[in-house]
Amino acid sequence: MSAYLSKRLLYMVIILFAASLLIFCLYASTPGDFITGNIKLTAERKAELREIYGLNKPMLERYGIWMKNALHGDFGYSLAQQKPVLQLFNDYIWNSFLLAAVSTFLTWVIAVIIGVISAYKQYSWFDTLVMIAIFAAMSLPSFFIGLFLIKILAVDLKWLPPGGIITTGSNATGLAYFKEIVTHMTLPVVVMTLLGLGSLTRYFRSNMIDVLKQDYIRTARAKGLRERKVLFTHALRNALLPAITLVGFELPALFGGSLIIEKIFNWPGIGQLYMQSFGLRDYPLLMGFTMFIAILTVIGTLLSDVLYRIADPRVRL
Amino acid sequence: MRKNAIVITSLLLTGSLLLSACANNSNNESSSANNAAAGSNSTNVEATTTPETVPAGALSEPFTATDLSKLPAVAQKRTDTIIVGLTDPSGAFTPYFQQSGYDGNVSSLLYASLVTVDDKGVPTPELAESWDVSDDQLTYTFHLRKDLKFSDGSPLTADDVAFTWTIQYDKSYDGSSQLPSLNVKGGKAYKEGTSTAIEGIKVIDPQTISVTLEQPNATALVQLGSNVLSKAYYGKDYKFGDLEYIKKLHEKPLGDGPYKLEKFIPGQEVRFVANENYFKGKPKTEHFIYKTTEGDVWQFVETGEVDYASFSATDENIEKLKALGFVNIIPYTPSTYGYLQVNLKHEQLKDKLVRQAIVYGLDRQSIYVDAAQGAGSIANIPASPISWSYTEEGINPYKYDPEKAKQLLDEAGWTVGAGGIREKDGKPLTIHYLGSKSKNTDIFIAVAKENFEALGIDFQPEVFADFNSLVSKVEGGDYDLVSFSTSMLTDPADGFMQFFDGEITDYDNPKFLELYNKALATTDIEARKAVYKELYQLFNDELPIIFTSYKKTVYAYNGRIENLSVSPFIGLAGSLPTWSLK
Numbered sequence: 016m017s018a019y020l021s022k023r024l025l026y027m028v029i030i031l032f033a034a035s036l037l038i039f040c041l042y043a044s045t046p047g048d049f050i051t052g053n054i055k056l057t058a059e060r061k062a063e064l065r066e067i068y069g070l071n072k073p074m075l076e077r078y079g080i081w082m083k084n085a086l087h088g089d090f091g092y093s094l095a096q097q098k099p100v101l102q103l104f105n106d107y108i109w110n111s112f113l114l115a116a117v118s119t120f121l122t123w124v125i126a127v128i129i130g131v132i133s134a135y136k137q138y139s140w141f142d143t144l145v146m147i148a149i150f151a152a153m154s155l156p157s158f159f160i161g162l163f164l165i166k167i168l169a170v171d172l173k174w175l176p177p178g179g180i181i182t183t184g185s186n187a188t189g190l191a192y193f194k195e196i197v198t199h200m201t202l203p204v205v206v207m208t209l210l211g212l213g214s215l216t217r218y219f220r221s222n223m224i225d226v227l228k229q230d231y232i233r234t235a236r237a238k239g240l241r242e243r244k245v246l247f248t249h250a251l252r253n254a255l256l257p258a259i260t261l262v263g264f265e266l267p268a269l270f271g272g273s274l275i276i277e278k279i280f281n282w283p284g285i286g287q288l289y290m291q292s293f294g295l296r297d298y299p300l301l302m303g304f305t306m307f308i309a310i311l312t313v314i315g316t317l318l319s320d321v322l323y324r325i326a327d328p329r330v331r332l
Numbered sequence: 333m334r335k336n337a338i339v340i341t342s343l344l345l346t347g348s349l350l351l352s353a354c355a356n357n358s359n360n361e362s363s364s365a366n367n368a369a370a371g372s373n374s375t376n377v378e379a380t381t382t383p384e385t386v387p388a389g390a391l392s393e394p395f396t397a398t399d400l401s402k403l404p405a406v407a408q409k410r411t412d413t414i415i416v417g418l419t420d421p422s423g424a425f426t427p428y429f430q431q432s433g434y435d436g437n438v439s440s441l442l443y444a445s446l447v448t449v450d451d452k453g454v455p456t457p458e459l460a461e462s463w464d465v466s467d468d469q470l471t472y473t474f475h476l477r478k479d480l481k482f483s484d485g486s487p488l489t490a491d492d493v494a495f496t497w498t499i500q501y502d503k504s505y506d507g508s509s510q511l512p513s514l515n516v517k518g519g520k521a522y523k524e525g526t527s528t529a530i531e532g533i534k535v536i537d538p539q540t541i542s543v544t545l546e547q548p549n550a551t552a553l554v555q556l557g558s559n560v561l562s563k564a565y566y567g568k569d570y571k572f573g574d575l576e577y578i579k580k581l582h583e584k585p586l587g588d589g590p591y592k593l594e595k596f597i598p599g600q601e602v603r604f605v606a607n608e609n610y611f612k613g614k615p616k617t618e619h620f621i622y623k624t625t626e627g628d629v630w631q632f633v634e635t636g637e638v639d640y641a642s643f644s645a646t647d648e649n650i651e652k653l654k655a656l657g658f659v660n661i662i663p664y665t666p667s668t669y670g671y672l673q674v675n676l677k678h679e680q681l682k683d684k685l686v687r688q689a690i691v692y693g694l695d696r697q698s699i700y701v702d703a704a705q706g707a708g709s710i711a712n713i714p715a716s717p718i719s720w721s722y723t724e725e726g727i728n729p730y731k732y733d734p735e736k737a738k739q740l741l742d743e744a745g746w747t748v749g750a751g752g753i754r755e756k757d758g759k760p761l762t763i764h765y766l767g768s769k770s771k772n773t774d775i776f777i778a779v780a781k782e783n784f785e786a787l788g789i790d791f792q793p794e795v796f797a798d799f800n801s802l803v804s805k806v807e808g809g810d811y812d813l814v815s816f817s818t819s820m821l822t823d824p825a826d827g828f829m830q831f832f833d834g835e836i837t838d839y840d841n842p843k844f845l846e847l848y849n850k851a852l853a854t855t856d857i858e859a860r861k862a863v864y865k866e867l868y869q870l871f872n873d874e875l876p877i878i879f880t881s882y883k884k885t886v887y888a889y890n891g892r893i894e895n896l897s898v899s900p901f902i903g904l905a906g907s908l909p910t911w912s913l914k
Contacts, residue, residue: 045798045800045801046800046801046804046805047798047799047800047801047803047804048800051800051803051804051807052799052800052803053508054803054816054830055508055819055829056508057513060512060513064506067504067506068506092579094431095422095431095432096422096423096424096431096432097422097423097424097429097430097431097579097582098422098423098424098579098582098583103598106598106599107598107599110599162628165631166631169631169635170631170634170635173404173635176635176637177631177632177634177635177637178627178631178632179600179623179624179637180600181600183415183601183621183623183637183638184410184413184415184601184603184619184621277626278626278627279627279628280627281624281625281626281627281632282599283597283598283599283600283624284599287420287599287626288599291420293798294798294799294800295800296800
């Protein structure tokens with residue numbers, strides 16, 4: 016196991032290096048740079064600024080400088096926001112994480128429950144209704160459902176706030192602050208959960224259907240075990256196993272922010288910041304964020320493999 | 333009159349225009365997209381615009397709230413706080429060092445300027461109670477008011493002004509201030525490090541400072557008369573060639589404007605508190621908040637979460653706002669214009685007749701007025717209708733006239749060839765058009781394609797989702813026409829910016845240069861007006877760029893707010909100190 020881990024870690028480092036070079040070159044070769052967008056500047060001033068920012072150096076040299084600083088833990092200043100990149104992450108990522116963590120948790124719990132019941136009662140009216148509802152939820156565009164809920168619940172009924180994370184100008188602390196955040200989170204979490212629920216429910220349902228057909232389930236029932244025990248101990252555990260691979264993929268998603276949801280609900284997350292910085296060619300921010308997601312992705316896959324090994328002893332690493 | 337700040341434009345922003353102030357942002361989005369922060373704000377309540385030349389969609393007069401009882405309880409409860417929506421301030425609140433127009437909106441409340449402009453764009457005293465200009469128009473002397481203080485109570489003197497001008501000539505200065513292009517005497521030597529101070533800047537006494545330029549420039553007064561940075565605070569760690577340290581002060585601004593920064597919550601709010609040391613006295617409303625509204629601002633207006641927002645002046649928006657009942661609405665034309673940049677290097681467009689034919693043959697009324705539901709009007713000169721230099725005298729309105737366009741093309745030697753496309757010397761007449769991805773670009777392409785085909789021009793549109801890619805393509809010269817809109821224009825000279833330092837350096841016309849310099853050589857407004865009239869007539873005939881449209885917006889604000897007016901040049905900052913809640 017430890018030999019396996021050290022080998023994996025070495026691979027990860029190599030992959031990240033290669034990815035960083037590739038990503039840097041991709042960003043650097045998109046047409047235009049941070050200075051281009053400001054068409055009021057004289058050609059002379061543009062050249063001066065490129066000199067100051069080091070944008071006139073050859074691509075590989077720029078990469079070298081960026082890498083050297085990054086290895087020292089310095090990801091530079093965002094060009095557009097004039098702030099250290101890491102500070103910006105700290106300002107925005109936790110807000111995105113909060114939404115993603117809560118909605119992911121809810122999505123998984125609800126998906127398992129519905130999936131299992133649907134599988135157990137395959138072809139019943141309950142199953143049919145659930146499948147219809149799930150397909151409906153999956154096919155709704157997020158901006159539509161988001162704006163629709165804002166219109167009904169926030170603007171017309173005034174039950175929930177229309178967006179943001181706290182009430183404007185509020186100085187609430189402690190419990191009141193917590194309550195404020197929960198009410199502001201409700202709508203975006205509901206929408207994110209609805210949108211994510213579909214695929215996961217179907218996944219659990221089909222896994223469960225497969226497992227229920229296995230011989231050992233028949234054996235368990237033949238032994239006279241209670242149906243509940245058969246279902247939740249024998250079947251569910253095996254049905255959940257393949258989902259471990261999904262856990263790894265969830266990791267980058269937890270921190271990546273969600274552009275559309277954040278925009279609709281005016282949620283101060285990292286998704287919008289990233290999107291914006293792409294349009295502006297804010298290289299330090301783009302690089303920092305993309306690398307951050309890349310690191311989470313490789314860690315996530317490693318995590319999946321290790322967890323799989325723990326859950327299923329037949330798997331050899 | 334902030335001089336810096338590139339506006340960050342998310343081209344995804346198709347919804348409402350959001351409020352913005354005087355950030356002189358330098359991002360020209362394609363004329364089509366709704367530039368949220370295209371600096372700008374609306375007419376005074378006692379509207380001084382000329383309604384007959386600028387019909388404001390469905391709203392030509394300010395509209396007063398009809399039923400304040402409909403005001404949501406949240407907004408009803410606020411007694412000493414006013415909340416305004418602002419797309420996305422980033423936290424760089426130091427003037428001259430910010431890259432985003434939204435940050436400019438924030439700093440416009442934190443810092444006062446030496447000289448401001450009235451609703452027509454004419455300079456008026458602010459921190460400087462008066463100024464003198466030497467006879468040769470080269471030396472400006474500013475006389476500061478007595479007892480000026482920064483918000484921490486420290487004195488503001490001529491030294492601070494000198495410091496502010498000086499650091500913009502530092503070689504590491506990376507902001508977008510236009511001050512260095514004024515060529516202050518000795519500025520270059522300072523930048524190159526051959527001198528330790530700028531020769532042209534002289535502190536005469538704590539209340540008096542003079543500055544000498546290399547050549548006259550009528551825009552200098554307003555450029556020089558911008559915000560003042562405290563030398564004691566911002567200059568503490570200053571060493572020539574290194575301005576990096578200022579970044580650490582961006583979120584801890586020390587200003588002299590009507591408000592002080594209370595708290596900045598990234599992505600959410602900028603909270604202000606009234607500045608008791610403001611030279612005009614403490615503002616009437618204790619608290620002011622800019623609320624980040626990345627997405628749609630409607631929901632916040634409807635629920636009373638924001639007191640003020642701006643919208644595109646479409647009939648639909650105006651109807652919706654009127655129906656709310658609790659908002660006052662004011663019509664407003666930003667100080668910008670939209671245009672099509674013409675590639676004057678291309679043989680077919682070098683010919684004035686072809687350029688004129690394009691304007692006659694393009695149904696601008698349908699594209700910019702009708703399709704925009706009245707939220708626009710047609711432009712024919714490089715100035716906004718609200719500018720003191722605006723004129724329609726001797727200006728050809730280029731009413732849509734396809735027959736006239738065909739006639740001009742015939743005259744220019746482009747004759748209809750096989751397949752209905754015009755040819756000259758065996759070359760077909762093609763127009764390769766670039767635009768940013770937006771609803772308005774789609775409208776333009778649909779109408780223009782039909783218009784151009786009718787004239788026998790082969791129209792080839794290309795759409796970019798990304799503004800920087802578009803500009804790169806333009807820089808590469810592979811285009812015939814491209815849609816842009818100017819950023820906020822304060823001085824009429826700004827309307828010609830793109831002929832000097834933007835993209836269009838190919839317009840070589842001695843008469844234009846002569847007039848342009850003549851207009852800048854004097855600070856006398858009446859004299860300048862006459863020169864600009866000539867310039868506008870020249871451009872209107874020559875069409876080195878093709879003028880398209882003016883935007884129209886409306887401001888809607890909580891009916892409880894009194895004394896609100898919005899300047900096209902300095903936004904809210906001018907009237908905010910007097911706003912009060914009834």
